[in-house]
Amino acid sequence: APLKKGEPIKVGLLFSLTGALAVPEEDSTLVLQYAFDEINKNGGVGGVPVEPVIVDAKSDFGVYSEKTKELILREKVTALFGCYTSASRKAILPTVMQRNHLLYYPTCYEGAECTQNTICTGPLANQHSQDLIPFMVEKFGKKVFFVGSNYVWPKESNKNAKIWLEKAGGELVGEEYIPLGSSEFGPVLGKIRDAKPDFIFSTVVGASDIAFHKQFKQEGFKVDSMPIASLTTGEIETRAMGAEFGAGHFLSAPYFQTLDNPTNQKFVENFLKSKYGKNGTTHYNMEETYLTAYVFKAGFEKAAAAVGFENVTPRAIRDNSGGIRVEDNISPEGLVWIDENNFNTWLKPKIGQCQADGTFKIVKAAAEHVKPDPYSIYPDAGTCTATGLKGPDGKLRTNVI
Amino acid sequence: MSTLLNFDNVTSYYGATRILKDFSFEMQKGECLCVLGRNGVGKTTLMRTIMGLTDKSTGAIRINGTELTGKAPYQRATYGLGYVPQGRGILSDFTVRENILLGTFARADKAPEIPELCLRIFPYLKENLDRRAGLLSGGQKQQLAIARALAVGPQILLLDEPTEGIQPNIVHEIGEILKMLNKELGISLILTEQHIKVARKLGDSFIMVDNGRVVARGPIEDMTDELVERHMTI
Amino acid sequence: MPGLLEIHNLSKSFDATKVINDFSMEVVEGTLCCLVGPNGAGKTTTMDLVTGRIKPTSGKVIFAGEDITAKHEHVIARAGIGRKFQVPAVLRDLTVRQNLEVAYSRQTNPFWNLFKFRKAGLKEKLDEIATLGGLSGRLNERAGILSHGETQWLEISMVLMQEPRLLLMDEPIAGMTEGEIEKTARIFKDLRKTATLIVVEHDMGFVREIADVVTVMHMGSLLATGTISEIEADARVRDVYLGEKEAA
Amino acid sequence: MDIGSLLNALILGVSIASIWLIAALGLTIIYGAAGVINMAHGEFIMLGAYSSYMLQYYFGLPYLLCIPASFVIVAAVGLVLERGLIQYLYNRPLDTLLATYGVSLVLMQGVRLIFGSDPKYLAAPALFSSNISLGFASVSTFRVVILLVTALCVLGIWLLFYKTRFGVQVRAVMQNKEMAASFGINSSRIYMMTFALGAGLAGVAGSLFGVLAIVLPTMGASYVVQAFLMVVTGGGSLAGTVVASGVTGQLQSVFAFFSNDTFARFLIFVLIVVFLRFRPQGLFAQAGARR
């Protein structure tokens, strides 16, 4: 439907508010509501307010798919913000692509996807561990044990990590995957005990991650001699497991609540004060989600300038979003920008160490922005461009998922 | 002799179906009452009504003057009712011993011991106390059901076709035992029987049931062949 | 002429106890054989063995010249053996009519039955049997609510619907009135024209009335066999089973 | 891969078994004795964890006291549930499956509304976050605690069910309610107590799992299927559940030691299917009734 000047722009917020995925995704809904309130207060997008349509995907992929159709076909939203897991993203992408719509996907993921209908603000597998692995090897030793949840993202992340590991001269002494949602880490910890690594690299997610850290300590492992370097264990996780179980471990992420810059301080303070701050903390996933609102704003306005407000379509927004920057004064993690080819985000991963109070101390920040590369470990597949995946044979394939 | 059990205009239901209709009779202490009637007239239902196992009953049932209506089966059992149901109701996962012990839960003194009497009458049970009751043969189960009811130390034994499936010499013996229980120990009996001969031999009085109603009652001598002819043949 | 049913040296043990012990018998086609014996003698177990409900430890069962010892229940039933259980077993959630319809098992193949909506000859047979069993008035009643005696009749009717060559009746008259017992006796005697029967009963009056042959079991073995008067005269049978009064 | 680590795996197997067992224990009682397929069992576990959290967070109760307190609280919830709903469903066993599924949704969402959907933290004494080293074998103190609590519960239940008059009553009621009632047993009281006891045991499990893993409104779902497999494979008896949990726990640990966790699970599921193929009545089931 053509947009009308003066009428609010509808966008869909597609996250789970109930069920197993509610823990991270409820925060995403909250922070987006906060972001759009903030944007509306400051004049809206292209001069009109944004109206978020909130739906509950109930942690059920069937519902994700159904709600996507409802938002696009019935609510006629201009863009979708949604999903936390790759599985839910894959569940809705056929619809999004078929309708040539636009999805803002706000969290870290494995890449290896080249669609013309998504914009992602989280780190890709190639960005995440680039600094973390060399840092850990240097500080604790060469031997590392990989533990992950048994699904795509950890496996892809580990493939990347292996590249960095090799570069840093490290040695992989074991690699284990735990069924999603499992809370029994006895066998894995047993294997770790035998392998005697210098540190553990973890891509365990969700409730399992909390169980992992708890049992790590309960089984008598010492954080000083064998810390866990994680891509997931952030502020909510450490709070849930209890700071005593999190303290001393490492996390690589583009954002930490304790980041010391004025934009972040303002963000944390205002957010927690607002009616959306009820869960009492900010964390990387939340901040990446927050950024999508501003990426959308910038993209929409650029598109409006190019084709005229009334003619802005999801396609037009996406076509105009390459290279969009979210500046230091808006982005709590500092300047980021959208890659013009693959529409992922250039960002600076940072390494934090969990403290006794559950907050993170930044121990290292990347000097340069890291380029997102969804096909970093599959160079043969080609390169992702704005119009599709360009294979080595020069053929262009669209909608590669 | 005093009135032990009294039915006053009792109507008993399964779901919304009336099975017993306006049932009234009286039974004296120490009496042996035979309940007679064709198949499906409501003899078993009468027993179950006394135990409180039907869905609903109206009217008054009294034991020694105490009103039973409204009381749950487990409360009724403690008034000294020993029930031998049709189909025996043996708990198959219990041993013979446990089955008999089950009877003791309804005892006035709650003593968790098997009364010596139960085993004396049925030597098979005595020898097989630790067998699983589900494995017994039909007749053995019947014996067990009677033993269990005796373990209650009952004032009244409710016997629903107690000799069904029991070998002839033991049928005979059970007849003797019932007589003994009745005459020597003063236990009152309510007995349903298809065999007129047995009823005549054991009973002091009878009630004849047809289609859920009492059609005749009185001392056993009053049970004429004509009555039997009218209400018991097909 | 060999018997319709031959049991050869049958034995069955449960754990350590030998319940059937080298038991043999033979039933000639067209006769009515009464199987009697004390409680726990093994009569029901013998029926279980014949109908395939349990498998013997040793021995053979031969029906119409065919060894059926190791066969499944339904195969044996199809071969022509129908059974009434001691504890009446009817399909309690089905109506009386449906019980009889199911029992009318001419076609048992699941696949063919998918395409069968009306069974040939069912109606006449059903009417006939229901009248015989006194169930005509209760055809649409749920079988679970029948009284004990009515349930007995229903199960007997079901066996009759099956039209088996050999009928095994485990205590068919338990809980029946004397009038009904007479009726049952008549029915059984009639049946002898077309089928063979083995009846287990403790009611000696009934046995006397119907039996061509009486076989007595005791502790899993054959104790005696013969006509009713021979049996009643047998001292051992009197001792373990009949008692003095009954024989008198 | 030396003997030491294999030994460790075996010890761990015992621990895993005890975790599965304690999760399944309450269910065994409820299913075995009352015939109720309690889909809300996982949520009872969750309630146990939340009770402990609440007592600890708001009243400062020490963790060790939270365990029995959770038993009492969840047992009370079970009692209310039994009186209000389950007692009407005893002669419709499969319907209890559905009704309790409804209950589980209500409990889960109720807890979420009250406590929020973020995970909660349950503190345990520092002693419990250490391990015991026995030469080359090593085991965490907390796992030993779970093992002990489980053993205690099993022993208690066994005594209760097989050595007391109460136990005879429970078993009588479970076989034939009508007959039990005819012999003076108040079957509805027995059902009520049994259900409460089963729920209480889930509460204990919950307060343990809260420390071992995580406290979340959805935490129960992950235990209930496993618990069911144990109970049914065991044939619904206490001994059956103990053996089923014991064997599967051990297998899980050993399979995981030789391959990986996911594959170990797969194997266990397949083994359960194969096992039931050859013992269709579960472990320790008694032969069916005669006719």
Place this chain on the structure above:
Amino acid sequence: MGNLYHNKTAQWLVYAAFFIGLALIPSFVDDAFLLNQLATYGVYGMLALSISLCWGFGGILNLGQGIAFGLGAYGMAMTMQMQSQSESNPIPPFMLNNSLDALPWFWEPFSNTAAGLFLAIAVPTLFCAIFGGIMFRARVSGPFFAIMTLAMLSAFYTIILDRQPYTGGVNGITPPSALQIAGVEIDPYSSTAYLTVLGILVVATVVAKLITQSSFGLVTQAIRDDAERVRFLGYSVAGYETMIYTVSGMIAAFAGCCLVMLVQYVSPAQMDVSFSLSMVIWAAIGGRLSLLGSMCGAFLIMGAQSYLGDTFLATWLLILGGFFIIVVRFLPNGLASLLESALGLLASKPKTSAEPNGDAKPVPAE
């Protein structure tokens, strides 16, 4: 006389009216979303139907219907995925990412649409026939069979999750474009798709209904009641059980295919225990003894989930849970029994009350 509810002609008329009503919807509604949504409900209806047949009718509680459903769905997804692969690009992208450089052998047949569609139905059906055959022959029954299907389902779930290179793991398979049959694309939002699903649903229902009314149906009912007794009447219980389980599985396989046609996506979530449980719940709420009732149960609950959900956001689970409790507590045979008793009241003075599942039985045989 008697209750109209049990009148076979009346039943057929109601079924006919119901489906004709559904078939007319596309001529009145021109809302792509609604059509697609209704078609999805049709899939759920098919699943509820299959459960009703197997559980309500056959007495076999199947907590693993997700096996047949999921296998069907995967078959369809594989077929659709292969439709978008070409000569130059023969392997689905997710396989490349998992370092496979040749198409696994069991994917090969799916390159041919007809073969793929055939396999999508045949494989789950065959699985049910074999699995059911083995289990029923071993006389696994009641809760034991339920748990077995549950374990089997979990095994499938785990292995599909784990064999990421062949199955896409947790992400599943996402065919990028709609199904094409003989070069014609079936747009999932079109009335064609809707009518296709409806057509399959109608056929499945008619078949199921006929089965319940055949001699086979009667024997199945008898088996549900007392399998042991039925054996002695000469029926092979295992044969009947396997047959009904297989037919029910086949319907579920069709449902799986239809779903993927509509949503272009399959993942192990389709084989999740909770989804299979939901199917049972739909049937139970609607009335498992009634095919139409079960279907309506699915429509009702999924409809409520779609339309109540967002109005009541935080409380919808409470409402749903409460609803189950009330239905189960007061309507043992689901919502259909409401109609049954309503019609029962209309019917001339019932002689005996048709107490469903009669709570009070005469002294039970031990």
